[in-house]
Amino acid sequence: MAEIDVATNGVPRVRNCGAMEVHERLLRTDPRYVRARIASENAHFELTRLGLVNGRPDVTVIPTVVHVVWKTAQENIDEAQIRSQIEVLNKDFRKTNSDIGSIPGAFAALAGDARVQFTLATTDPDGNATNGITRTQTDKGSFTDDEAVKSSATGGADAWPTDRYLNLWVCSLDGGLLGYAQFPGGPAATDGVVIRNTAFGTNGTSAAPFNLGRTATHEIGHWLNLRHIWGDDGGGCNGDDFVADTPNAADANSGKPTFPHVTCSNGPNGDMFMNYMDYTDDDSMFMFTIGQVARMQACLSSDRPTIGVQDPIRPWPVVRRGARDFPVRPLQHLLLARGRQVAVDGIFGPNTEAAVKAFQTASGLASDGVVAAMTWARMIIAVSNGSTGSAVKAVQEVMKVRDPSPEAVKIDGIFGPKTEGFVRGFQQSVGLTADGIVGPITWRAMVSGMPSV
Secondary structure, three states: OOOEEEEOOEEEOOOOOHHHHHHHHHHHHHHHHHHHHHHHHHHHHHHHHOOOOOOOOOOEEEEEEEEEEEOOOHOOOOOHHHHHHHHHHHHOOOOOOOOHOOOOOHHHEEEOOOOOEEEOOOOOOOHHHEEOOOEEEEEOOOOOOOOOHOOOHHHHOOOOOOOOOEEEEEEEEOOOOEEEOOOOOOHHHHHOOOEEEOOOOOOOOOOOOOOOHHHEEEEEEEEOOOOOOOOOOOOOOOOOOOOOOOOOOOOOOEOOOOEOOOOOOOOOOOOOOEOOOOOHHHHHOOEEEEHHHHHHHHHHHHHHOOOOOOOOOOOOOEEOOOOOOHHHHHHHHHHHOOOHHHHOEEOOOOHHHHHHHHHHHOOOOOOOOOOOOHHHHHHHHOOOOOOHHHHHHHHHHHHHHOOOOOOOOOOEEEEOOHHHHHHHHHHHHOOOOOOOEEOOOHHHHHOOOOOOO
16 A cells, blocks of 8 residues: 655645545445455456456447535536546547557557546436536535545435446545545445546646546546556555456555566566556556456446446346246246256246345345346356356247247257357347357347346
8 A cells, every 4th residue: 555645735645545445344344245246256257267358349438427526616626627537538448548658568568448438427317418517515624435425415415326327526535545436336325436636637626746637547447346456465466456467566656667667576577557557646657458458348247237338229128026938037047047946937926036136135236126237237147159057048048039930949058059050140130249159248139129027
């Protein structure tokens, strides 16, 4: 952890992020969060195992709302400063930042385009036109990482629905804290990112050395499930950010290091201190890696399946008690694949509802018994040629409805050439990559014809 160092004018001189403190607090106090984090890492592992970590095929554009919480007039930052931050995010996440050429040659080939963009929301939760900015005057002189800024009851501003918007709060923060984020899986009311008003955007109140908008880039990386690049192990050289192409490093780097900076026997190239998930100054970080992009895309597939969805004509169906036949039979096979005992009878009755609730509880989701986007995203299992079992039967149930001819694939739980051929044909017919693998994108396209009941 970098030491807290605040200049006499109150502007931090060393980067300090509160995401891990929030993460550890939730691990101690929220059992649902613990289960959600386990489910998230398991989903990433499954997608990695089958080579499906590229996630959504196109660029995801995320509607964003900026909540400006202010006490003094100076803290009520103007729209130009806010738009300057959105511009930085779009360049950083698309690998079009002007300083991309500053990456040392040893790491240049590892830089990745996250295929994520951000736009200020144009419609509020009630369907009214908006500029994507809310302004809340507060009597609080500053905030901490205790989430008070995220609630009107504690002097802050309430979040907009976090399954539809990225919420950014901009305010004064205590001490040397520049910002913090909540990893996927935490409470919806506090889901989002908080940024200090002197580290937001590139003009107005932004102040060196954090005046290029990279604090928001860093914190949104956390929101998309990225860890600090050194693994947060206090200098032990044993930490892990769960990304293979980021070198092991002893601890956070701060300021403006020179290349190479060798720690943990990671020579000759040393630490990847120019990565957005380190602690260097804004003008010294330039990149995400290809591996980090894969992890963010896995997050969009499994943890945040409704945010910035690009294909509204193929939404996940909503299935609940009382539904019958086509929506239910594939669901019941998936429940069996996830270890829940339920009869495959096509009836969403009390037993199926109980199995859904048990699965939701174990996955850190709200246990309401309704199978909507988040539950589908957690429940599906990626399958391909050679896979067997109930998850394959779920695919075959969908195929049977889409092609009821006698020559259609049998529901035998064996993913062989015939099943693969159907999958490839279906993928091609809807404009997906015809790889024969049923991952999150193909699953959603296949079940999108199910009626919402």
